Amino acid sequence: MAKGRKSIFITGAASGMGRETALLFADKGWFVGAYDVNEQGLKDLQDELGADNCLIRRLDVTDRADYRAALDDFAPAAGGRLDILYNNAGIGRGGPFDQQPFEDILAVVQVNFIGVLNGIYEAIPLLKATPNSLCFTTSSSSATFGMPGIAVYSATKHAVKGLTEALSVEFRALGIRAADVLPGLIDTPILPPGAVEAAPKEGMFRAMHPSEVAKVVWEAYHSDRLHWYVPEELAELDRASAAAPEAVREQMAGGAFFSGPTDRKPD
Template sequence: MSKTAFITGAASGIGLATARALYARGWTLAMADINTEALRQLTFDWDHARVTCYPLDVCNQAQFSHALTDFTARHNGQLNLLFNCAGILSIGRFEAISAERHQQIMNINVMGVINGCQAAFPFLKATPGALVVNMSSASATYGIPGLASYSASKFAVSGLTEALQLEWEKYDINVCDVMPPFVSTPMLNEQAESAPVLKRLGVHLNADDVAKAVVRQTESAKTHRTVSLHFGLLYQLGQLSPRSITRAMVRMLNR
C-alpha cells in the first residue's frame, strides 16, 4: 500500500512541486487548494486512483475536516503526511499594508496550519510514524523589514512546530518544518514591491529545491530543515551567536 499525503496550497509553487515529487515516488495524494480548476487541469493526466483534488480554504476548519475525513476514509482512516504549504505574502512597508491584509496573512499562514494540524490529528494518530511538515521560512529566524507580518507568521509556525514536536511524540507523530530563504514561486514573483533584503540576497532557489527538502523530511525528519547551503550555515551561526549580531546583519542587508 502506498503512503498517503495531504498537501495544501497544491495548485502552484512549492505545494505543486512537492506533489509532483511525491507522486513520482509512488505516494497517494490529496491535493487541496482554493483554486480547484487549476488543480484539475494540472492533474488531468495523473492516475486518479492516486490523486484526489479538494477545494479548500485553509481558514475554514469545517472544510478542512471534511476534506481530510473524505480522503482518509478511502485509505483505512490513516494519513502518513500532512504538508501545510498554503501561504501568502505581501512585501511592503508595514504601515502601507492594510489591516485587512495583515489579518489575512496571519489567518492563512498561521491559522491555516493550526486548522490543518487539528483536523488531521486523529488520522495522524492512527498512523504509525506519521509526519507533519509545516512551511516555514528563513524569515522565522529574525524579523525582516518589508516582510513584517509574514515574518511574524513564520515565527508562529516555527513555535507551533517545536511545541507539537514535543507534544505529539508520544503519539508517534513527528512534526517538523522546512525553512527556505527567498524562492522563485508565483507568490514571490507576482509581488508589486520588493525589499532591500531581497535585492541584496537575490533569489537562488526554485520550488523543486524546497520540494526536495520536504522529501528529505519524509525520509529523515529534522525539527527545522534549512534549504540551501548558504542559509544553512547562516542559520547555524545564528544559533551560536548573540541575537545582536543577527540583528546587525539584518540591518546591514536592509540598507
C-alpha cells in the first residue's frame, strides 16, 4: 500500500527505461505500479524494490479491458491517487515498408499508439482526482522526422507526440499536465548486437544509459516543459525538421542520421 506516498504507474517496467524509472522513483520514496508482459522481469524488479514499495502485474496494453482492470487494482493500493501515468511500453519492428508483414505493422500500431490511447483514456478519472498529476509518454527521436527503415514505428511516435501536445492543452481544464520524452540511442540489451559499439561517441546519437530517461521523468514532474530530449541535442533535429524538412530529407537519404529504432522494447 502507498500509505500516503505519491504514486507512479509505469508500463514497459520490466526492463530498460521503464525499469530504471521504477528504481529511481522508489528510491525517491514513491509507490510504484510496474506493468509489462514480461512477468519474470517484473518479479525481479519487485525483489529489488521490495514488495511494500510496489505493485506488479502482467498487462497487455493493447487490451483496454486489461488496462482498466490493472488501474482498478492499482487505485486502492495507491490510495486513490495517480501522480504520474507513464505510458512507456512499446515494440519496434523495422525493415523496408513494402517488405514488412502487415501483421507486424499492425502490432506496432497496436502497442505503440493504441496502447497509449487505452492507458490515457482509462486513467483520466484517477489523474483528475490527483492534484498536479502528469500524463507522461515515451515518444522517440524518430518523432522528429520520419525515419526510413522504421516508418510505421516512427509514425506511431509522431502520433504520440501530437497527442501529447493536444492533450497538454485539453487537460488543463481537468487539472492534468501532459508531456513526453524523445529518447535517442538508449543502451539496453534490447538493441541489436553491435549497435552501441557502432554508435558515435558524441553527438545526438551517442549511446545513453536508460537511467538518463528516468531522470527526465523525475524532472518532468517538477516542470511545465512539454517535450524532453535525451540527449538534449535531439531538439536541434526537431527544430531543423520543422524549419527545413526537405533539407533533412536529403540528409536522411544520404545516411546522415542513425535510422534504427532507438527506444524499442521486446514484445
